[in-house]
Amino acid sequence: MEDYIQQLNKQQQDAVLYTDGPQLVIAGAGSGKTRVLTYKIVHLLRLGYEPWRILALTFTNKAAREMRERIEGMTGAATASKLWMGTFHSIFARLLRSNAERLGFKSNFTIYDTSDSKSLIKTIIKDMELDDKIYKPSVVMSAISSAKNALISPQRYAISADIMEADRRSKRERLHEIYRIYRDRCFVAGAMDFDDLLYYTNILLRDNPDVLRHYQEFFRYVLVDEYQDTNFAQHLIISQICRDSHNLCVVGDDAQSIYSFRGANIRNILNLKKSYDNLRIFKLEQNYRSTQNIINAANSLIAKNTEQIPKNVFSKNDEGSRIEVVQSFSDYEEAYLVANRISQLKMRQHDGYDEYAVLYRTNAQSRILEESLRKRNIPYRIYGGLSFYQRKEVKDAIAYFRLSVNPDDDEAFKRVINYPKRGIGETTVNKILRAAIDNNVSAWRVLADTGEYDLGLNGGTVKKLTAFRDMIQEFIEMNRNGENAETVARHIITRTALLSSLLSDRTPESISKQENLQELLAGIQEFVSGKQEEGSDGTTLTDFLGEVSLATDQDTQDSTEASITLMTVHAAKGLEFNNVFIVGVEEELFPSAMSCDSLAAIEEERRLLYVAITRAKLNCVISYASSRFRNGQTKTCSPSRFLKDIDRTYLHLATGNDIVRPDNFINPIDNYRETSAKERRRSFSHPLVDQQEPTTYAHKSVTAYGDEDLHTIEQLATGMTIEHSRFGRGVITDIDTAAGDARIEVSFNTLGVKKLLLKFARFKII
Ligand code: ATP
Numbered sequence: 001m002e003d004y005i006q007q008l009n010k011q012q013q014d015a016v017l018y019t020d021g022p023q024l025v026i027a028g029a030g031s032g033k034t035r036v037l038t039y040k041i042v043h044l045l046r047l048g049y050e051p052w053r054i055l056a057l058t059f060t061n062k063a064a065r066e067m068r069e070r071i072e073g074m075t076g077a078a079t080a081s082k083l084w085m086g087t088f089h090s091i092f093a094r095l096l097r098s099n100a101e102r103l104g105f106k107s108n109f110t111i112y113d114t115s116d117s118k119s120l121i122k123t124i125i126k127d128m129e130l131d132d133k134i135y136k137p138s139v140v141m142s143a144i145s146s147a148k149n150a151l152i153s154p155q156r157y158a159i160s161a162d163i164m165e166a167d168r169r170s171k172r173e174r175l176h177e178i179y180r181i182y183r184d185r186c187f188v189a190g191a192m193d194f195d196d197l198l199y200y201t202n203i204l205l206r207d208n209p210d211v212l213r214h215y216q217e218f219f220r221y222v223l224v225d226e227y228q229d230t231n232f233a234q235h236l237i238i239s240q241i242c243r244d245s246h247n248l249c250v251v252g253d254d255a256q257s258i259y260s261f262r263g264a265n266i267r268n269i270l271n272l273k274k275s276y277d278n279l280r281i282f283k284l285e286q287n288y289r290s291t292q293n294i295i296n297a298a299n300s301l302i303a304k305n306t307e308q309i310p311k312n313v314f315s316k317n318d319e320g321s322r323i324e325v326v327q328s329f330s331d332y333e334e335a336y337l338v339a340n341r342i343s344q345l346k347m348r349q350h351d352g353y354d355e356y357a358v359l360y361r362t363n364a365q366s367r368i369l370e371e372s373l374r375k376r377n378i379p380y381r382i383y384g385g386l387s388f389y390q391r392k393e394v395k396d397a398i399a400y401f402r403l404s405v406n407p408d409d410d411e412a413f414k415r416v417i418n419y420p421k422r423g424i425g426e427t428t429v430n431k432i433l434r435a436a437i438d439n440n441v442s443a444w445r446v447l448a449d450t451g452e453y454d455l456g457l458n459g460g461t462v463k464k465l466t467a468f469r470d471m472i473q474e475f476i477e478m479n480r481n482g483e484n485a486e487t488v489a490r491h492i493i494t495r496t497a498l499l500s501s502l503l504s505d506r507t508p509e510s511i512s513k514q515e516n517l518q519e520l521l522a523g524i525q526e527f528v529s530g531k532q533e534e535g536s537d538g539t540t541l542t543d544f545l546g547e548v549s550l551a552t553d554q555d556t557q558d559s560t561e562a563s564i565t566l567m568t569v570h571a572a573k574g575l576e577f578n579n580v581f582i583v584g585v586e587e588e589l590f591p592s593a594m595s596c597d598s599l600a601a602i603e604e605e606r607r608l609l610y611v612a613i614t615r616a617k618l619n620c621v622i623s624y625a626s627s628r629f630r631n632g633q634t635k636t637c638s639p640s641r642f643l644k645d646i647d648r649t650y651l652h653l654a655t656g657n658d659i660v661r662p663d664n665f666i667n668p669i670d671n672y673r674e675t676s677a678k679e680r681r682r683s684f685s686h687p688l689v690d691q692q693e694p695t696t697y698a699h700k701s702v703t704a705y706g707d708e709d710l711h712t713i714e715q716l717a718t719g720m721t722i723e724h725s726r727f728g729r730g731v732i733t734d735i736d737t738a739a740g741d742a743r744i745e746v747s748f749n750t751l752g753v754k755k756l757l758l759k760f761a762r763f764k765i766i
């Protein structure tokens with residue numbers, strides 16, 4: 001038997017070795033589902049499947065990256081890099097780019113993020129002169145999103161009696177028009193939103209039998225992780241692609257289904273049986289992640305749900321210590337106690353900070369935790385909150401990049417037409433946008449052909465518009481000429497004065513904006529040099545945008561410094577840590593207030609807590625506070641009902657003796673609230689500065705290596721240890737001079753083997 005198979009238990013082996021048809025692996029947390037998928041891919045490669053014909057879908061980019069690294073370690077980077085592996089969104093964006101013209105799009109279509117979509121929806125609501133208290137943009141957005149995820153087009157929406165009746169009842173009978181206009185404006189702008197990536201993939205496969213056939217034959221095997229959280233649109237794409245081959249392996253756990261608010265449906269798992277009568281179901285039962293105590297506690301909690309597929313999960317690991325339940329007076333004290341406990345545990349266990357996670361129900365809870373961690377000098381990283389690419393100054397720069405790649409992109413156009421200020425007033429912009437809507441063209445087309453539209457502008461304005469147009473045209477030309485992303489981006493940032501307009505202002509806010517722009521440039525530089533080193537020619541701004549538009553908060557922050565992780569429970573899915581702290585386990589927070597009046601919603605919250613607890617390998621701490629500052633006021637809180645669901649045998653209720661409370665902490669609530677309210681107001685008015693400071697971002701390491709770190713073949717030999725600017729240390733295993741461009745093969749300590757093009761690779765010889 002091959003060695004890698006022996007790293008699996010019998011049940012896992014059966015699941016990996018089975019390749020005779022559709023297969024569902026359904027099993028509890030930590031039982032090795034993701035491991036089975038990873039090993040199965042390796043197994044398929046050993047059987048001779050070509051890597052580029054294996055499609056593997058994960059829920060987050062981080063999960064995809066981890067899986068790829070694992071496979072790289074077993075098969076080498078060359079093979080692993082050819083797999084079609086990524087999130088649904090990134091994979092189908094790629095597929096859509098190759099087939100965009102079938103849908104009337106260009107392959108350089110823009111991807112609108114949530115704030116672009118919202119801004120467009122607001123404009124439409126205003127244009128239609130509707131009341132935005134009734135037509136709340138967020139409500140409209142989620143209605144459109146639900147429609148798309150159920151594959152309901154604007155036409156079908158308008159003739160669906162049920163939907164129209166529901167909209168009438170909520171006094172939003174013109175929602176269908178907003179949906180249609182939104183769809184049309186996105187189309188004219190050459191843009192797709194996140195939901196469109198799935199929606200249009202479905203349309204593409206439905207309306208183009210030859211394209212469908214092509215992918216059905218092209219993908220020899222399809223594998224999906226976290227299947228319980230797929231929605232209808234995703235489920236349908238998978239079913240279409242695997243319709244004939246039946247080479248499908250999906251893994252999931254109904255007890256961890258936590259995305260029904262985004263249209264995910266556990267029934268997709270159950271319905272698989274209906275789609276494939278030859279479906280084989282595999283179960284895994286042994287949990288390798290957690291102590292017996294943690295697993296027993298989690299099992300006792302989830303048993304309280306009425307709706308679930310029965311399954312057995314046990315751990316043969318140590319019994320471990322009980323889950324510690326900590327009560328505190330306030331959220332402030334909670335944060336203090338968590339930081340304290342982390343320090344204590346760390347001293348006792350000598351494990352790294354990256355083995356600690358603090359999980360919360362809502363992003364807003366992170367700020368106060370940050371404060372207390374900072375005070376104790378505990379390094380941390382936040383996943384979530386404002387991601388780097390969502391910051392205003394970064395979005396401004398990216399809007400220019402987008403416009404230079406796809407000038408029809410209306411949201412980018414609106415963002416920068418008068419930023420930095422160039423005296424183009426709102427009235428002028430509105431005239432252009434009006435003409436664009438009336439003539440069903442993009443704003444850029446109106447600007448480019450001003451002569452054709454009677455905009456009634458005065459000479460001065462026309463001059464300013466022409467200058468703007470010529471500038472954008474210049475950027476477009478640079479892209480057309482194939483200049484690399486870094487050259488174009490630097491030129492754009494200089495030419496538009498994005499950076500220099502900030503320089504005169506020395507406020508902390510402005511300085512942090514300048515740093516962010518510098519960091520963006522460094523990121524692009526790194527992107528280009530990375531591609532060059534790999535010998536890939538995908539170095540243009542289009543390529544760069546393709547990557548960042550799908551980056552999520554979780555993906556932009558990959559600092560190498562070991563730090564504890566702060567994230568929402570949703571973001572923690574699939575991950576594991578030695579020590580997990582779950583904070584704010586209180587009524588109306590966890591379960592959330594919104595879920596309290598529906599049994600189904602409460603069960604989803606319970607699953608969410610199950611996910612949180614099962615992230616822990618060794619220690620799990622659950623905490624709740626008696627008072628908490630939320631939505632602008634201090635509220636009294638009571639412990640979550642879920643605490644009663646967990647079998648008491650597995651809990652340790654921490655008492656006063658276990659807990660070291662802060663010094664001078666006699667009447668915490670009174671003492672604290674005075675200052676904290678003020679502090680909060682102050683920091684809320686500087687969210688960027690406030691959030692930026694403690695967070696570390698990926699693109700920082702470039703400047704340390706210069707041209708002196710480029711090497712020629714004569715300087716190198718196999719066996720030498722090098723330190724690369726991004727990949728860290730490794731040993732040269734091969735030098736290839738045969739090809740036109742000399743390459744070296746390096747086995748990196750953490751990343752496995754990589755081939756680097758010598759003329760671009762920057763490293764130091766150790
Ligand atoms: P989740 O439901 O949380 O996504 P999962 O079922 O995907 O969990 P994995 O993440 O694949 O579980 O595995 C949990 C942990 O157990 C991982 O650290 C994995 O490497 C380890 N593990 C799984 N199977 C084995 C095995 N047979 N031998 C040793 N370790 C294993």
Ligand code: MG
Pocket residue numbers: 033034035574
């Ligand atoms: Mg998993």
